[in-house]
Amino acid sequence: MTQINEQKLEKILAEYASSLGITDEQRRLAERKYKEIGEWLQSGQFFKEYKPEVYPQGSFALGTVVRPVKGDSFDLDIVVELTKGEILHSSKEIKQAVNERLKEDKEGNPCLNADKRVWSMCYTLSFPKQFDMDIVPARYGDSDRITYLKNVYPDKSHFFDTAIKVVDRNDQWIESNPRGFIRWFDEISKRSKHKDVFQAMDELHALPAYQVNSPLQNMVQILKKHASEMFDSEEIRDYKPASIAITTLAALSFKKEYSLYGALKNFKENALKILGDKFELENPANPGEYFSQNWENDPQKKKWLLKWLENVDSFIKHLIELDESTSVVGLDESFERAKTSQYELYLASQNLPSFYAHANEAEETHLSKSLTYRVKIIPEVERKKFGIYHADKAKNVAEWESFYKTQIPLQHEAWLKFSLKTDCPVPYTVCWQVVNAPDCEEPRGEVLREEVTDNSKPVVRYEITKWFGNHYIKCFILKNNKIVGEDMVWVPIIK
Numbered sequence: 001m002t003q004i005n006e007q008k009l010e011k012i013l014a015e016y017a018s019s020l021g022i023t024d025e026q027r028r029l030a031e032r033k034y035k036e037i038g039e040w041l042q043s044g045q046f047f048k049e050y051k052p053e054v055y056p057q058g059s060f061a062l063g064t065v066v067r068p069v070k071g072d073s074f075d076l077d078i079v080v081e082l083t084k085g086e087i088l089h090s091s092k093e094i095k096q097a098v099n100e101r102l103k104e105d106k107e108g109n110p111c112l113n114a115d116k117r118v119w120s121m122c123y124t125l126s127f128p129k130q131f132d133m134d135i136v137p138a139r140y141g142d143s144d145r146i147t148y149l150k151n152v153y154p155d156k157s158h159f160f161d162t163a164i165k166v167v168d169r170n171d172q173w174i175e176s177n178p179r180g181f182i183r184w185f186d187e188i189s190k191r192s193k194h195k196d197v198f199q200a201m202d203e204l205h206a207l208p209a210y211q212v213n214s215p216l217q218n219m220v221q222i223l224k225k226h227a228s229e230m231f232d233s234e235e236i237r238d239y240k241p242a243s244i245a246i247t248t249l250a251a252l253s254f255k256k257e258y259s260l261y262g263a264l265k266n267f268k269e270n271a272l273k274i275l276g277d278k279f280e281l282e283n284p285a286n287p288g289e290y291f292s293q294n295w296e297n298d299p300q301k302k303k304w305l306l307k308w309l310e311n312v313d314s315f316i317k318h319l320i321e322l323d324e325s326t327s328v329v330g331l332d333e334s335f336e337r338a339k340t341s342q343y344e345l346y347l348a349s350q351n352l353p354s355f356y357a358h359a360n361e362a363e364e365t366h367l368s369k370s371l372t373y374r375v376k377i378i379p380e381v382e383r384k385k386f387g388i389y390h391a392d393k394a395k396n397v398a399e400w401e402s403f404y405k406t407q408i409p410l411q412h413e414a415w416l417k418f419s420l421k422t423d424c425p426v427p428y429t430v431c432w433q434v435v436n437a438p439d440c441e442e443p444r445g446e447v448l449r450e451e452v453t454d455n456s457k458p459v460v461r462y463e464i465t466k467w468f469g470n471h472y473i474k475c476f477i478l479k480n481n482k483i484v485g486e487d488m489v490w491v492p493i494i495k
């Protein structure tokens with residue numbers, strides 16, 4: 001087999017990203033529907049003085065829609081902005097008026113056949129097998145604030161004219177600027193196209209964002225697809241990074257000299273630099289609004305964000321190892337393997353001080369156990385004496401601990417060998433988890449997986465002593481998504 005080259009991978013990635021989006025027919029249908037809704041709202045008595053304008057925001061407007069892993073409908077975010085007149089009604093009254101107008105049982109209402117749901121933040125119209133339309137009421141922005149932003153951020157002043165206020169989940173007006181964000185993203189997106197490949201730049205810049213199909217848009221779609229696969233399990237779905245956060249990180253990390261593959265390969269490193277020590281992510285088109293609030297107030301979400309960055313980095317870098325014959329279909333299979341394993345869900349269900357470290361012994365709820373096979377970790381230490389390594393075995397955990405505490409305190413740079421003994425028939429998956437002491441300078445707890453298809457070959461794990469403290473190593477055997485055997489050995493390294 002010949003390994004795929006970067007040029008071929010670049011082409012397949014772009015084709016794959018394009019296949020993730022919606023069809024032209026779906027787009028035309030969605031555009032027609034939200035324009036009809038705009039006309040319906042404008043004709044309502046409540047809105048006549050306010051001249052409401054209805055327009056898309058988010059992925060649809062950015063050209064980065066990714067069809068969901070499950071189901072036929074995609075999400076469509078719509079703003080209903082009151083553009084004229086003195087706002088004489090409260091935000092709560094305006095939200096209620098929008099909801100009441102959309103659910104009127106009258107001829108001509110374009111929402112008659114939609115399933116309707118009222119949420120704290122928006123009103124959702126679900127058109128089966130087409131799209132779910134989230135409608136957010138808004139009003140024109142504060143002119144004094146817009147002037148202030150232009151003075152403070154002169155290099156971004158052209159983004160601020162479209163600033164608005166939207167109704168939040170507490171029925172309060174909050175600052176927003178979806179059109180400014182689209183313009184900001186659009187400028188970066190169009191810079192990421194190369195003149196020698198695409199049409200003249202003046203034509204390109206005249207196109208709406210969703211018609212450009214740039215490397216940056218493809219990058220966002222691939223990152224969102226990976227996140228959708230990784231967080232597909234119900235247990236962790238709420239920890240998936242928000243689409244707007246993924247989009248913003250991708251755009252901020254994109255350099256115009258990047259290829260699509262190059263941008264993806266450098267994404268994790270650049271994203272961590274952008275987030276910084278405080279892990280803050282500010283809206284570039286609306287200073288003071290932070291897309292990072294979601295994880296700043298939830299340590300578990302922050303841990304999953306870090307895990308996603310690690311996983312997407314590993315996933316992208318392994319793509320170059322694919323065979324040259326890989327097609328778009330083959331790439332889709334690779335993305336399906338990005339799903340979070342049941343074993344990782346099991347570990348995440350434990351109350352962990354660091355992401356995987358120090359799992360407690362509570363009965364897990366996400367991964368069933370059927371301990372039908374014997375598993376034994378046989379620990380050995382190779383001590384260097386007179387330039388020669390000598391191996392010492394311990395028969396059980398108690399002997400192992402006594403062995404170290406009384407016989408031969410482990411020295412730094414001593415090699416440890418952990419051999420697996422089991423009566424489980426092949427094939428099975430071995431998962432090693434090496435966990436350092438809680439106060440160790442180098443916390444660990446990663447899961448190291450190994451597929452075993454031949455019982456005649458030894459299954460071993462080598463480690464080297466580096467930090468003092470009570471460490472441990474666990475070994476789980478997985479078969480048919482069940483833990484069928486497990487063992488754990490403490491590794492006390494004393495001074």
